[in-house]
Amino acid sequence: MAAAQAMAKMSVGSPACNRAAGSLCRWRGAVAVRLGGSWSWRKSPFLGGRMAVGPRRSRPVSRNPVASPVQMNLSFGKTMKWWEKGLQPNMRAIHTAQELVDSLINAGDGLVIVDFFSPGCAGCHALHPKICQFAERNPDVQFLQVNFEEHKSMCHSLHVHVFPFFRFYRGAQGRLCSFSCTNATIKKFKDALAKHKPDRCSLGPIKGLEESELLALAANRDLQFTYTKEQDLAPSMEDGAEVITHDHPRLPAAAKPLVRQGSEDRAVVSSGR
Template sequence: MAEALCNGVVALPCAGDVAARARGATAALAESVPIGRCSTKSSFAAGRMAVTDRKARPPTVEALPGQMNLSFPKAMRWWEKGLHPNMREIESAQDLADSLRNAGDKLVVVDFFSPGCGGCRTLHPKISQFAEKNPDVMFLQVNYETHKSMCYSLHVHVLPFFRFYRGAEGRVSSFSCTNATIKKFKDALAKHGPNRCSLGPARGLDESELMALAANKDLQFTYEKPGLVPLAQAIAKEAAAPGGPWLPLPASATQLLTQGSENSLLSSGR
């Protein structure tokens, strides 16, 4: 080889020989490694590592039938927390009027609130405590945002706002207070809370309030003003009603009345 270099003559391999050698190497590689894979020796314990050019399939996730109907509990709103059996939310103007009319001698507290009123939210736990300590008092909640038109007719323009109703007296107190002036609520509850008997049915809303609600076209509320009844007819109706306020007359008084009526008839016959 050195002599050939010195003489300037180099013998190159034939192109055919190079091609034959390449084909032989390719065939040998194909026998040892499958198509699409390459194989190499490694010093690891496994000895051989295979790498494929196929794309890995993403893992398939199959949802079970029971997992498709996932439901989360509805978050409780702040005015729905801490409620007691003597607390409930008013659904309509008719519901408010009927609840007050059917309350009998119970003290009824109407609580006007708004979901976005910070003072109402702060005061709500205190009202719940009062309701728990006074189970004989009825607490009615009126959502201002839901019944805005009704609140306008009742002249409620500030929140939180409270109205107290008691038996035949009707509305006995009306005021607005916050957590800082809660004493106003305590005093009204102590004044009108003790049990007492009313002479007559529950009055409920004032007649002017009932007329205003009936005149509001946004409300499905009807009210007919009662007509005038003669005094004698009203007394007779109350006396004939079972369980009325009238006490039964003694037998002697009944006989005197009967004799008096007979004498008057005889004298008129003459």
């Protein structure tokens, strides 16, 4: 009886229990016996329990899976480039050659400053905050930004190769001045702005870019820009005759040149009567 009680005090898996093959051990309030290295339940004659014969079962896996970690999508705002910071309402980026031409034409007699810059230019980066200050102090002046990295072909057609580079335009006068400057030579920009900022009324159609520049842009295959040189033709006369300039000489089909004899010979365009 004492041996049975001592054996009952052993726990399953203990060294003492493992050494005694066929010995009885207490496990979770029941009696188990190890036979041949395995455990199996059997009826116990002295404790009224069961004896386990066979391998020990592992703890059953819960049917409820552990909740997966919550996936958090962190969205960050787009980082602004240095040339996008501090922009004023009168500052606008140019995206196409057509947009540049239209912006100069639609400005009327207002002063327009075209700012050519390169994102990798340290001088452009350093000068940008001051240009924004000038734009803020002069809301009636338009500032157009042309990014060289995005519009290399257009800048080459306009003969712009140095940065930062500025061109001033106004009404029928077209281009007023052009120059390059940095923080060290910012006085050039101040002087040009003070000289050309006062309102002026220019007579004639708005000029914008030079005709040579328009032709160069139109000839550039990388740009979607077309330009047709207009012929300067005078309006028709009441009698149906048409006056032709010497640049584009041509006569209407019904016209016949007549020569009048006299002290001076001259050609007269007749209406064909």
